[in-house]
Amino acid sequence: MIEEFVVYKRRRENFVFEKRGRPSDIKVGILMPMPYNAAVSSLFFQMAYTYVNSLEGVRAYRYVFNLEEKKVEALDERLDPRKLDLILLSLPFELDYVTAAYILTNLNLLRRLKGNEKPIVVAGGIAPTANPLPLSDIVDAVVIGEAEEILKNMIYGAGELNAFKVIEEISCVSMLANSDIRRKCFVEDLNNAPHPIHQFYSYDEEPIYGYGVRVEVSRGCPYLCAFCMESHVMYPFRYREFAILDRIIEKSIDVLKIPRVIFYSLSLFSVPNMDILLQKLLKQGIEISIPSMRVEHVTKERLELIKALGQKTLTIAPETLLPTYSCKIGKCYNVDYLIEVLNYAYKTGYSHVKLYLITGFPGTTMDEELKSFEKFSSSVKSIKKRGFVEVTLNPLIPKPWTPFQFLPPLSVLRSRHIEEQYRRIAKESGIGISALDVEWAFAQAIIALGDKNTSKLIIDWALSGLGLKGFRKALKMADERIRSYLKNGWQDPPWYRYVDIGVPKTYLDLRARYLKVL
Ligand code: SF4
Known part of the structure; x- marks a missing residue:
């Protein structure tokens, strides 16, 4: 009823x-x-x-x-x-x-x-x-x-x-x-886009990320990492200028009476004058919460500043520990520098640091992935606090409008048993591991890369209950057309015929070939 x-x-x-x-x-x-x-x-x-x-x-x-x-x-x-x-x-x-x-x-x-x-x-x-x-x-x-x-x-x-x-x-x-074909709409100048000032919340149910003023700093991201659908779909990178952000923060805090700012941005430190803005908030006694950072954006000065602004944990997103692979996907950084950053974060007094890693990139082997993790683990052994470094492990989920879009959803299952191996290595060095269940990742890939037929699978899943049991049942009922992209992926993705998000197909082909996807 x-x-x-x-x-x-x-x-x-x-x-x-x-x-x-x-x-x-x-x-x-x-x-x-x-x-x-x-x-x-x-x-x-x-x-x-x-x-x-x-x-x-x-x-x-x-x-x-x-x-x-x-x-x-x-x-x-x-x-x-x-x-x-x-x-x-x-x-x-x-x-x-x-x-x-x-x-x-x-x-x-x-x-x-x-x-x-x-x-x-x-x-x-x-x-x-x-x-x-x-x-x-x-x-x-x-x-x-x-x-x-x-x-x-x-x-x-x-x-x-x-x-x-x-x-x-x-x-x-x-x-x-x-x-x-529908062309993507996007706001050209974020400075003129409306931003909610009167933000509602319940006194009795704490929002995720806690109470505070939510501030959208930017949209898109200049890095276009190969696995990252958000940055491709939200391209180009746009941001609000210092004076606009300052005004939004001032007005919102005035209305909400909560001296804490929760920043929304795919790449906060790509925004000009962000350090100056944070310094200003520090002087005003305002606390902050910031999203995950690229390794090279974390400096000693920023670690101290963010800590002084009340944030107790950090999230850093190296995504791979393979030194030869990181640049290929848009995450150029030096593993030694990451270790230095972790040590300094420990000294500065953070309670823990979360690291995002992706497993199962094409053209890489599980063996080399585990070896690089082993090396990394022994390098952070000097941090004596168990669980200070916490790795969040995600299988590579191929997404539309990224160079990995040509991979089949079944490729996700390649990472099925890797989690146990990571755990074995992590145990010795006191690193915590949390991992996205591979079956949920597989389901995500099926939907992300789906066509009109996938709609039926989603409805069948919903009718069979919202858990994995329902997913398995719906997958069994799925017809042959779904099965073909499950196993083989798309050569000519069907979404090309419905949406134009402004990313050229030739770029996707070239980068897919470079990453050994095609
Ligand atoms: S830096 Fe982060 S948000 Fe930006 S493209 Fe890379 S993964 Fe996406």
Whole structure:
């Protein structure tokens, strides 16, 4: 029963829009297929709530998903989502599609069954921008790229009688049923893009990354590492200037009354004047939380500064310890320097340092990978605190619009047994290991590299439960067409015919050949 599937669960929040509605208002749902504490950390959620409510004759209704109870929670009103005109569905990661399919199935709003009936369900995010095809039977449309510039037209379009037609004509909205190539929309100058100041949170549920003011510093990344879909999809690199960031921080802290800034950026220290900004925050007594860093961006001065700004742990992303391979993927650094950095971080008083590593790059062997890890492990033995260095091991997951897109999803399973070997080596030197389960990584690759047929697999998975058991069952049911890309990968990826994100195919071919993918 839908009444039982959607529960009204208002939080004690610091800030909510009390907008007096009229029956004629366009009703826009913002649906996050994740728990409340994760959803509030999304700048899209924050931005969309403020922006939609700022429009005349429009009201926003927020919905999150309680994974334990498997229920949708309405945050603003007891409004059945089927009464909405438009649902904006945020899907940053591929595995979110399964939760979204589960939610929409339970609401009877799956594209496959609903057809051209309202509400119009529009998905957005990095993963759907790269490849909207696996969502074909699930949602009505996908925004390709950044939504800011088209959001207003889409919302008012949803209020029209011929809403589907109006939305279909918006330049970077892919309706999936048709086969036009859609060019990515992107904000040219981030300085002029709106940034949420009145950010909401619950007094009773601490958001992931903690309480604080969330500040989007940049989009894209200048490095274009070979495995990194975010940087390719969000290209080009853009950032907010010092004065703009300074103003956003000042205003947000004034409103939220929390002297802590959580920075959002793929490459924080690629942004000019970042050190000066951090020095300024230190003088003002403001704490910070920063995202993972490239090895060469970590300097002694920055280690001291970040520690003084209240951050107790660090995340560094070398991704490989193979010295001859790191430059090839865009992560040039010196392993000796990394060891120096770890020692200095220990001396400076950090509680631990997390290191991201990827296993299973093509053209490399497990043997050489383990040897380089062994060498690294014995070099950090001098750090006596067990678990100070914590490695997060991820299998290489091939993603669209990267040079690894031609690899088949089955390639992920190559890393099936490597984790135990890493653990064996790590044990002696006191390094902690956490690893992404290879089967989840495999499922992620299947969806990321999927085509329209993959939609059926996602729905079958959602109907069989959201765990790995459901995935195995859905995979067994998958037809031959899915099996062919599973094993062989794509020569001519199907997403090329639907989206143009601005990355030339010749670049991808050349880099794939260089990395021994093709
Ligand atoms: S530095 Fe990080 S965010 Fe930038 S391209 Fe490389 S992996 Fe992606």
